[in-house]
Amino acid sequence: MPSQGVLHALILNEVFGFSASEIGTNQRWASLKSSNFLCSSSKPQNLSRFVCVSSQNGGLRENTGEVGRRDGVIIVDHGSRRKESNVMLNEFVKIFKHKTGYEIVELAHMELAEPSIRDVFQSCVKQGSHHVIVSPFFLSPGRHWSQDIPSLSAEATKEHPGVAYIVTAPLGLRELLVDVVNDRIKHCLKHVAGDADECSVCAKTGKFVLKL
Numbered sequence: 563m564p565s566q567g568v569l570h571a572l573i574l575n576e577v578f579g580f581s582a583s584e585i586g587t588n589q590r591w592a593s594l595k596s597s598n599f600l601c602s603s604s605k606p607q608n609l610s611r612f613v614c615v616s617s618q619n620g621g622l623r624e625n626t627g628e629v630g631r632r633d634g635v636i637i638v639d640h641g642s643r644r645k646e647s648n649v650m651l652n653e654f655v656k657i658f659k660h661k662t663g664y665e666i667v668e669l670a671h672m673e674l675a676e677p678s679i680r681d682v683f684q685s686c687v688k689q690g691s692h693h694v695i696v697s698p699f700f701l702s703p704g705r706h707w708s709q710d711i712p713s714l715s716a717e718a719t720k721e722h723p724g725v726a727y728i729v730t731a732p733l734g735l736r737e738l739l740v741d742v743v744n745d746r747i748k749h750c751l752k753h754v755a756g757d758a759d760e761c762s763v764c765a766k767t768g769k770f771v772l773k774l
């Protein structure tokens with residue numbers, strides 16, 4: 563079993579793509595410990611990155627860079643009192659599961675709506691997961707990512723000794739998002755020009771109008 567420092571380095575390298583120099587010289591660690599988890603934050607080049615790993619029964623298995631057949635994946639957003647917002651995550655998770663082929667994929671809302679992180683963590687374990695990957699459906703690394711979701715995940719894992727988990731980075735700055743935003747802009751302009759139907763987000767809302 564690798565030491566805590568080696569385990570941290572492996573996770574930062576394999577999951578987040580830290581280089582050896584970032585791991586060795588540019589990181590600042592802050593550790594929180596309880597009976598079954600540890601959390602570490604690192605801020606190379608002023609970018610906060612956060613990872614939580616259960617340390618019971620050896621914690622995470624050796625990282626292969628792939629999601630295992632019985633690994634559970636939880637996609638978590640903020641949650642809303644507006645039903646339509648919550649339904650959108652449900653639809654995204656269906657697409658995600660179909661595209662990736664992952665067997666155990668669940669959605670969770672951090673607050674304001676069900677199911678909670680605790681609920682779906684339990685669901686993953688019931689389906690046979692010993693390793694759970696919590697993926698925040700957030701763009702920026704704000705407080706919900708750095709504090710709230712790790713805290714809720716830690717509470718959830720207390721009920722399942724021997725189950726390891728990790729909270730991944732948020733969506734962040736990725737070139738793929740440029741294509742997504744540009745595609746949205748072009749579609750909306752085509753709709754205004756009468757060359758395309760309303761998208762599923764705007765359909766029947768009466769919200770999408772060109773203001774002169």
